[in-house]
Amino acid sequence: MAIRERLSGNEAVAYAIKQINPDVMPAFPITPSTEIPQYVANYIANGEIDTEFIHVESEHSAMSATLGASAAGARALTATSSCGMALMWEELYVAASDRLPIVLALVNRALTGPININADHSDSMGARDSGWIQIYAESNQEVYDNFLQAFPIAEDARVHLPVMVCQDGFITSHGVENILLVEDEKVKELVGEYHPEHFLLNGKEPMAVGPYAVSNYYMETKRAQREAMKNAKEVILELAARFEEMTGRHYGFFEEYRMEDAEYVIVIIGSAAGTCKAAIEKIRQTTGKKVGLCKIRVFRPFPEEELAEVLKDRKAIAIMDRSEMFAATSGPLGAEVRAALQSAKSQAEVVNYFYGLGGRDITVEDFERVYERLEQIAETHVIEDMYDYIGLRSRD
Amino acid sequence: MKDTIEIRWHGRGGQGAKTAALLLADVAFKTGKYVQGFPEYGPERMGAPITAYNRLSDRPITIHSNIYEPDLVAVVDDSLLEAIDVTHGLSPEGAIIVNSQKPKEEILPHLRGFQGRVFVIDARAISVKALGRYFPNSPMLAAVVAVSGVMERDVFLQEMRASYQHKFAKKPEVIDGNMKALELTFEALR
Numbered sequence: 275m276a277i278r279e280r281l282s283g284n285e286a287v288a289y290a291i292k293q294i295n296p297d298v299m300p301a302f303p304i305t306p307s308t309e310i311p312q313y314v315a316n317y318i319a320n321g322e323i324d325t326e327f328i329h330v331e332s333e334h335s336a337m338s339a340t341l342g343a344s345a346a347g348a349r350a351l352t353a354t355s356s357c358g359m360a361l362m363w364e365e366l367y368v369a370a371s372d373r374l375p376i377v378l379a380l381v382n383r384a385l386t387g388p389i390n391i392n393a394d395h396s397d398s399m400g401a402r403d404s405g406w407i408q409i410y411a412e413s414n415q416e417v418y419d420n421f422l423q424a425f426p427i428a429e430d431a432r433v434h435l436p437v438m439v440c441q442d443g444f445i446t447s448h449g450v451e452n453i454l455l456v457e458d459e460k461v462k463e464l465v466g467e468y469h470p471e472h473f474l475l476n477g478k479e480p481m482a483v484g485p486y487a488v489s490n491y492y493m494e495t496k497r498a499q500r501e502a503m504k505n506a507k508e509v510i511l512e513l514a515a516r517f518e519e520m521t522g523r524h525y526g527f528f529e530e531y532r533m534e535d536a537e538y539v540i541v542i543i544g545s546a547a548g549t550c551k552a553a554i555e556k557i558r559q560t561t562g563k564k565v566g567l568c569k570i571r572v573f574r575p576f577p578e579e580e581l582a583e584v585l586k587d588r589k590a591i592a593i594m595d596r597s598e599m600f601a602a603t604s605g606p607l608g609a610e611v612r613a614a615l616q617s618a619k620s621q622a623e624v625v626n627y628f629y630g631l632g633g634r635d636i637t638v639e640d641f642e643r644v645y646e647r648l649e650q651i652a653e654t655h656v657i658e659d660m661y662d663y664i665g666l667r668s669r670d
Numbered sequence: 671m672k673d674t675i676e677i678r679w680h681g682r683g684g685q686g687a688k689t690a691a692l693l694l695a696d697v698a699f700k701t702g703k704y705v706q707g708f709p710e711y712g713p714e715r716m717g718a719p720i721t722a723y724n725r726l727s728d729r730p731i732t733i734h735s736n737i738y739e740p741d742l743v744a745v746v747d748d749s750l751l752e753a754i755d756v757t758h759g760l761s762p763e764g765a766i767i768v769n770s771q772k773p774k775e776e777i778l779p780h781l782r783g784f785q786g787r788v789f790v791i792d793a794r795a796i797s798v799k800a801l802g803r804y805f806p807n808s809p810m811l812a813a814v815v816a817v818s819g820v821m822e823r824d825v826f827l828q829e830m831r832a833s834y835q836h837k838f839a840k841k842p843e844v845i846d847g848n849m850k851a852l853e854l855t856f857e858a859l860r
Contacts (some may be wrong), residue, residue, distance in 0.1 A: 280695060280696065280699040280705055306711075391711060392711065412732075412734075413732075413734075442734075444708070444709070444711050445708070445734050446734070448708060448709060448711070449706060449707070449708035449734070450692055450695045450696075450705065450706065450707040450708065451705065451706055451731070452699065452704050452705060452730070545734040546734060548732035548733060548734045549732070549733050549734050549735050551732045552732055552733045633711075635735050635736050636735060637735045637736075637738065638733060638735065
């Protein structure tokens, strides 16, 4: 029987770490992820797990120590947010190219400028090209479930890539919600013992990790990373299937909510999807209009074909970005989904919204207005502002 | 009857409004509810106004926005009444609880014409009488439970005793005091 609990998102991740009992966790505190290493340190101090906790002097060192531990053959992880991850930038790429199966608990927060501690996706979206697998969550339940699946995905021989398990700062990290925890023995069965094939501390197989690669070799390593990312798709689905068998909870690359007949669709990532679901229920009950949601769970690798297949024949689609990329056109999700629709020769009308930057709240009523606009666009085929905002204060 | 009760807490950083919201989520969870308890964070400073929220329901809750039309508002510090429109979005069918040593007549003019039920609770007097010190959380929590009717008094008290026994395992002397504070609050609101 699953264990009924109520936990914050940070508590849920720390609890997953406790159940996994990894070998090494170097970490440096930053709001809103600080509680994760804090709770883990408590578990260690209480003798509940024997993870080696390394106190480091910065996030640059946190990811460096995680790399070192992972290369040595340990199951290693760290946690951070925002500017903390920005300071890991160099090492993010090293982790991916060295093919180290590290897991990063990322609590999404806006990057500084102006200083802001609240939720948005600019930290992880900025790192979308670093070679990490990225998995996002709507709720505390999902970030916990995703975390349990992360190490087996990362460590699979077909993958060998680091995984970023993302949740929205404060909204889920500091919000207490009901959650179903998986029993310890089931977690052990799912995650298993870590036996790396190649590792630095193996005296029988001397090797180098992260050496210089001249032009004759560099490009092939990038091609190999790309292949691993492709392989990750099947491994992610395999893990989801095993997890579903264990818990009854279904996961895929994205969640389709009321999509069976949906004509007007929102594509979104993270906690706001739950608010969108409430809007969908309200609209369907009061008007019967066919509204639905595609919530992206796996952003890297990007499920281009699968998503296009689900979206291509809808009447109108709003793609919602919680970060900027300053193309002066799309946001990162907008660009990817639009490209997917283009490949599938979709005729659907598409609009791209920016919302929730720096923690700006988004409500059920906001989503209702988006669906109203989609309906209007589908009727008129006129899109006045292809790239629009939700919740932006007016100039006057 | 709405199937979700929405509560907004107003306090100042360090006074425990967030803790009270989390305690309420805890105790409602234990009675089988679906719960949310979450703070709204800005720059974290002692004494700055802060807001925390609860959603309590018999059905799963998916909404992740703040609460703009609460059923109940709890004000932990009456000095906020002048700075903040604490009744904003509160429906006339709703209720507000204000922690204050002032009489209700002095509180009402600050509530900007709010037509619903108003409860003024002297958490300081209750806390000092029950515990010998001022901790507004227990009285405010009891007041929210009493006014919202989100759970039965006896179930609430039973769950809170278990919570305090867990929370104050190393300070058992404060368990009875906190329980007394809860009971005195229920009596004061009767």
